[in-house]
Amino acid sequence: MTDAPSQAKIETRDLHKAFGSKQVLRGVNLKIMPGESLAVIGASGTGKSVLIKNIIGLMQPDSGAVLIDGQDVTALSGREREPITRKFGMLFQGAALFDSLPVWENVAFGLIQVQRMARRDAREQAVTAMVQVGLDPDLADRSPAELSGGMQKRVGLARAIATAPEIMFFDEPTTGLDPIMGSVIDNLIIKSVRELGATALSITHDMASARRIADNIAMIYDGIIVWHGPVDAIDESGSEVVDQFINGRSHGPIDMLVAS
Amino acid sequence: MGLLRALGRSVINLFAVTGRIGIFTGNAVFHCFSPPFFPRLIGQQMVEIGFYSLPVVGLTAIFTGMVLALQSFSGFGFAGESTIANVVVWGITRELGPVLAGLMVAGRIGAAMAAEIGTMRVTEQIDALTTLSTNPYKYLVAPRLIAAVAMMPLLVLVADIIGVMGGFIVSIYDFGFNPMTYLRSTWDNLEFIGFISGIVKAAVFGFLIALMGTYHGYNSKGGSQGVGQATTNAVVSSSILLLLFNFIITAIFFAT
Numbered sequence: 001m002t003d004a005p006s007q008a009k010i011e012t013r014d015l016h017k018a019f020g021s022k023q024v025l026r027g028v029n030l031k032i033m034p035g036e037s038l039a040v041i042g043a044s045g046t047g048k049s050v051l052i053k054n055i056i057g058l059m060q061p062d063s064g065a066v067l068i069d070g071q072d073v074t075a076l077s078g079r080e081r082e083p084i085t086r087k088f089g090m091l092f093q094g095a096a097l098f099d100s101l102p103v104w105e106n107v108a109f110g111l112i113q114v115q116r117m118a119r120r121d122a123r124e125q126a127v128t129a130m131v132q133v134g135l136d137p138d139l140a141d142r143s144p145a146e147l148s149g150g151m152q153k154r155v156g157l158a159r160a161i162a163t164a165p166e167i168m169f170f171d172e173p174t175t176g177l178d179p180i181m182g183s184v185i186d187n188l189i190i191k192s193v194r195e196l197g198a199t200a201l202s203i204t205h206d207m208a209s210a211r212r213i214a215d216n217i218a219m220i221y222d223g224i225i226v227w228h229g230p231v232d233a234i235d236e237s238g239s240e241v242v243d244q245f246i247n248g249r250s251h252g253p254i255d256m257l258v259a260s
Numbered sequence: 261m262g263l264l265r266a267l268g269r270s271v272i273n274l275f276a277v278t279g280r281i282g283i284f285t286g287n288a289v290f291h292c293f294s295p296p297f298f299p300r301l302i303g304q305q306m307v308e309i310g311f312y313s314l315p316v317v318g319l320t321a322i323f324t325g326m327v328l329a330l331q332s333f334s335g336f337g338f339a340g341e342s343t344i345a346n347v348v349v350w351g352i353t354r355e356l357g358p359v360l361a362g363l364m365v366a367g368r369i370g371a372a373m374a375a376e377i378g379t380m381r382v383t384e385q386i387d388a389l390t391t392l393s394t395n396p397y398k399y400l401v402a403p404r405l406i407a408a409v410a411m412m413p414l415l416v417l418v419a420d421i422i423g424v425m426g427g428f429i430v431s432i433y434d435f436g437f438n439p440m441t442y443l444r445s446t447w448d449n450l451e452f453i454g455f456i457s458g459i460v461k462a463a464v465f466g467f468l469i470a471l472m473g474t475y476h477g478y479n480s481k482g483g484s485q486g487v488g489q490a491t492t493n494a495v496v497s498s499s500i501l502l503l504l505f506n507f508i509i510t511a512i513f514f515a516t
């Protein structure tokens with residue numbers, strides 16, 4: 001690795017977040033360079049979602065800072081945050097499509113509401129984005145509720161890429177999909193991130209998916225990053241926690257608090 | 261000691277909830293007046309609130325007007341057509357028109373708002389709005405508030421007319437009153453301030469209904485059960501606030 005002086009696209013510094021007495025994040029430090037695809041792995045309930053929500057600004061950290069392109073965005077208010085949010089595109093775990101709007105308006109949402117594009121042009125661009133993720137343009141006028149889970153994920157991806165974001169977030173992109181559809185979505189993610197030249201941050205507990213979509217992997221455990229390195233190195237991480245997780249063993253340092 | 265602690269906790273809770281509603285209200289009202297606006301969404305909500313509530317509000321009003329005429333007839337006997345017309349037009353325009361229309365709309369619209377926004381909350385659609393650089397207050401809350409405040413007075417105007425018609429129908433066909441005399445005494449007894457107080461109430465009720473519907477939906481959590489809870493809370497809280505504000509507004513208008 002060359003240590004280029006370029007600035008991190010996303011950086012978190014000593015992020016802390018607690019809910020009541022439950023300390024979820026206890027000092028998360030991450031750096032994601034421009035064009036890098038990082039997957040944060042970890043067991044359910046270890047703070048992956050909380051981490052991503054803090055970075056996007058859906059939650060405020062108790063202490064620590066989030067930097068986007070070197071700018072501290074932690075304390076920005078609604079209006080100041082907008083130029084930052086415009087750099088983002090996000091694919092939600094359950095797709096989070098607006099069920100009051102037809103498919104094309106979901107995809108065109110950012111174009112119409114934020115970029116103030118005329119509805120007709122926005123529709124055209126939405127259909128283009130739909131084709132990019134392998135959706136039949138005939139589905140444009142359907143309601144999201146009529147689509148299968150895999151289709152909804154594709155619409156969610158089309159919506160995320162339609163505004164050509166610089167940073168893409170993927171929240172459990174393959175959860176709830178069969179392995180084949182999961183692989184299809186992963187490939188679409190890789191393709192669209194590459195085409196946009198975007199920086200990507202995914203959170204997942206699906207190791208197969210993480211290995212496919214990420215350049216680097218970071219493992220979160222007990223509120224901190226316990227390991228961070230390239231995908232190829234994860235099998236020789238030397239960390240018992242990582243080994244237990246990637247091999248899916250029920251015994252080890254990670255105590256799932258199930259039968260104990 | 262336990263009693264004291266429970267009392268203290270509920271008082272603190274009350275203040276916390278009041279504070280949260282206060283902050284929500286401040287945000288919501290601010291976003292009603294700051295661009296961008298969403299005329300298309302305001303229009304949709306106006307149709308939903310104004311037009312589709314007409315049947316239920318109309319039915320409520322006509323039966324209320326009819327029953328008012330029946331009750332005052334059995335109470336006052338043949339005391340006179342003008343007394344019954346007076347009771348009906350006073351009762352409907354000052355109190356029963358706005359209050360009953362308000363309660364019906366609270367059940368219909370407040371519940372629908374809480375359920376819709378609550379579902380959007382638990383399925384992360386509200387978070388999705390934020391990541392698409394769209395403020396949820398502007399997109400979800402403000403259009404509903406604006407539409408409800410605009411449409412409730414119109415609904416109450418319709419309820420007033422239909423309610424008076426209900427009283428008229430019973431008086432003419434049941435009691436055999438003279439239609440012209442009845443209408444004239446209705447007109448003579450209709451006073452401006454009473455009518456206006458009813459319309460002011462309607463606008464305030466519209467605000468309360470939309471506020472409670474959106475507040476409970478926006479803050480719902482915990483899956484479908486949470487959405488159900490939000491819906492119930494929206495209807496109950498908006499109904500109680502509506503009755504409270506009905507008293508306050510009546511006091512402001514008439515208690516001098």
